[in-house]
Amino acid sequence: MIKLQHVSKTFRVGKNRIEALKDVSLEVHKGEIFGVIGFSGAGKSTLIRCVNLLERPTSGQVVVDGENVLQLNKTRLRLLRRKIGMIFQGYNLLETANVYENVATPLKLEGVPKEEIKARTEKYLEIVGLSDRKNAFPSQLSGGQKQRVAIARALAHEPEVLLSDEATSALDPNTTDAILELLLKVNKELGITIFLITHELNVIQRICDRVAVMENGRVVEQGTVVDVFTQPQQPMTRRFISTESKFQIPETVKSDLLKSGRLVKLTFIGESSKDPVLATLAKQYDVLPSIIAGGIDQLKDQSVGRLLVHLKGDEAKVGTAIDFLHDQDVLVEEVKN
Template identity: 85%
Template sequence: MIRLEHISKTFRVGKNKIEALKDVSLEVNKGEIFGVIGFSGAGKSTLIRCINLLERPTNGKVFVEDRDVLTLNKKDLRKLRRKIGMIFQGYNLLETATVYENIATPLRLEGVSKDEIKQRAEKYLDIVGLTDRRNAFPSQLSGGQKQRVAIARALAHEPEILLSDEATSALDPNTTDAILELLLRVNKELGITIFLITHELNVIQRICDRVAVMENGKVVEQGSVVDVFTRPQQAMTKQFISNEAKFAIPVQLKGELLKTGKLVKLTFLGESSKDPVLATLAKQFDVLPSIIAGGIDQLKDQSVGNLLVHIKGDQSKVETAVKFLHEQDVLVEEVNE
């Protein structure tokens, strides 16, 4: 659906060059929700704007449905952009126009018939749950409602791809959840491919199928959300998804626990969460496992359980118990310091 090959983008600021993107390659499959995460300045916004050529790459190729976007003339590029909707953090609504007119005006400028405009506007207002606010002005709406209008406006063009540029970063947690649920519905019910960028881990966890992690203009890691979330390879990725905050315990207590046994972080996926692993340790290896901390993270299609466990007992038995854990369908990380 979308394929970026060795994309680079350099900006000139006075006499200086700024490399916003450095040899970025990734592929988005039709019908999936693909997320890009990174801290501010990582190059995310530049990357998403390269897809519809709001930013033209300095080097590399951009393919949408196997068409080389960079070779299109102005007329064909305009046609392609009609298939690509876009929503922004700042909503970009016309403050002097009603909700209905914010959706209808861009369609009118495209030459869509009056009857078709009315049909589409009503259809997508219903989808985003704002039929009763059709005559309201943006100043009368909450942030979440404004974003819903922006989504309805993008959908009214009936695109095949929806680009989301930090669409939830200005919203409170409850409103963010509601917008994410809406995007999931749009993806599932309308079959629209969604490409989003964010610095919020929960956005990736909740709705994305695959994710790329960006740092300093480069993609440092990418894969399925489950794989990247549970088996991060790069330091940058670990900063985003590390469970250290959940498992923070006083240094003195950690030292005491390490003197009497081992500390291990256990991650349970799918069927492994149903196995009585800790009970087996106590019964089979004559050790005493104690849960120090834990939590559950909800990904799009499954839950991931995390436990910080102290295993106390004879050193050799503890080592055997840890070896047993490594052999199970459980991800094990030993905490040594």
């Protein structure tokens, strides 16, 4: 659906050159929710704005639905942009227009017939849950309601792709959850592909199928959310996920535990989290497992459990027990001094 191939973008500020994007390649599949995460200045906003040419890449290719957007003339680019809706952190609503008019006005400017405008506006206000607020003005709405208007406005063009530029970063946690549920609904029920950028790990965990991690204008890691979340390869990814913070124990305690056994970090994905594997270690392998720390994270389609476990017993039996854990699809990482 969307292919970015070796995309770079350089800005000139006076005599200085700023490389916002450096040889970025990624692909967003039709019907999925793809997220890009990174800290401020990573290049996320520039990247997503290259998809509909709000920013034109310095080099590389941007292919949307089989068309290289960099080769389109103004007329064809305008038609392609109708397939691409976009929502922003700042809502971009008309303050002097009510909710209905904010959704309907862009359709009027496109020349959509009057009856079609009415039908679409009412349909998408219903989908976002604002039918009863259609006569309200933006100043009378909460932040979450304003974002729902912006989503309805984008959907009213009936796009195939929805771009989300930090759409939840100005919202409180409860409102963020409600907007994420709405985006899941839009993706599932309307079949719209969603390409979003964020600095919030919760957004990626909750709704994305795949993710790319950006740092200093580059994509440093990408893959399924489960793979990247459970087995991060790059320091930047580990900083976002912060798995280490869940297992912080005093060095003296860690030293004592390592003297009397082995310390392992266990990650349980999906079905593996339901099996009583630690009980099996005690019963079948004569190994005593003690849980030191742990927690559960909920991803879009499955849960991920993490435990820091002390394994005490005969060294050979502990080794066999760890082999058993591997066989049960549990990810095992041994903690050393």
